[in-house]
Amino acid sequence: MDAYDQGSNARREPDGVPGPTEPAVPAAAGPEGESAPPEPDGIPAGGSGVLRAAAVGRPEDHPEPSEDRPGPPEAHPDPRTGVAALSLGHQIVVAVALAVVAAAVCLHIGMVFLHVAPPNTLTKKHGTVVDDWVFPEFEQNWKLFAPNPLQQNIAVQVRARVATADGGMRETGWYDLSAQDGRAIDGNLLPSHTQQNELRRSWDLFTSTHDADNRPVGLRGALAETYLRRIVVLRLERGDATGRSGVLKSVQIRSRVTNVPAPTWGNEKVSDQPVYRELPWWTVQADDTEESVR
Known part of the structure; x- marks a missing residue:
């Protein structure tokens, strides 16, 4: 077979790669005698398609980005938030x-x-x-979940005898301290139960250390009386029960107990009449007043 194939302008080596002595082939003329555009990277138009693809994919034809040719934008970390x-x-x-x-x-x-x-x-x-x-603000008890929960409303009330500026003596009406605590809590978004628990706990202490005739039982009876008397005296003075020139001389405390009404769907009948327990008049001591507390 001849060294030059028919219809080809290039001599082929056995592996199909152009030989080293292959002559340059002029570019084919385009329509109207214009020269065809050069092939990429100087590959002759008559060369093999495999050679053209290999030449286009050479790494030296795709240089790395330089200072004059910026690369892709750098990724910035997300801004820090919170702490x-x-x-x-x-x-x-x-x-x-x-x-x-x-x-x-x-x-x-x-x-x-x-x-x-x-x-x-x-x-x-x-x-x-x-x-x-824990006491009195964080007290924990089982009264709500006990077999026999509390079914009574207990209100602590007090009245006082006040010495007036003209030397006379007047007696106030009953102040319902428990009702005052309830009104301070109702409708309050941030209520404080300190005074309510203080008054309730002092009355519970008194009833647990005294008999039905209000006589002390045990060693804590006198302490319970002092504690309860001091609370009501401070509440009366802060409520301006004595007036401008009055002096608080003695106080009397009582409890008003009413039963919780039975539910409408129950058959239980309970009395709705209040039951009172009045304590004797207690003389106000010097250390019971607001000035002694300060």
Whole structure:
């Protein structure tokens, strides 16, 4: 077979690659005698398609981006938010505040747990500390879930004898302290039960340390009287029960107990008449007044 194939202008080596002595072939003329555009990278028009594809894909034909030719834009990290966006000093302050809050929450939960837990070594040794933390604001009891829950409304009322500026003595009407506490709570978005619990607990202490004739039973009777008398005296003075020039001389306390009405769908009949328990007149001591508290 001849070294030059018919219809081809290039000599072929056995592997189909142009030989080293292959002559250059002029570009084919286009229509109307114009020269055809050069092939990419100087590949002759009559060359093989495989050679053209290989030449186009050579790495030296695609140089790396240079300073004059910028590359793709760099990705920026997302901006920091929350605590991470604060300075180091503020982050330390936030961390300390969170640690203090977490410690206070753990302490409170532990105190309440010891309060409601059965008697144990800790409550026997530190029972006073637990009670001081829990009472009166965080008191826990089982009255709502007991077999016989509380079915009475107990109101503590007080009246006073006031010495007037002209040397006379006048007696006030009954002040319903429990009703005042209820009105302060109703409709309040952030109510405080401190005064309500204080008054209720002082009355419970009195009734548990006195018999039906209001005589003290046990060693805490005198303490219960002093505690209850001091609470009502302070409430009367803060409510301006004595007037501008009056002096509080003595107080009398009573309880008004009414039964909770039975539900409409029940057959139980309960009395709706209030039951009163009046205590004797107590002389106001010097350490019961607002000035002694200050």
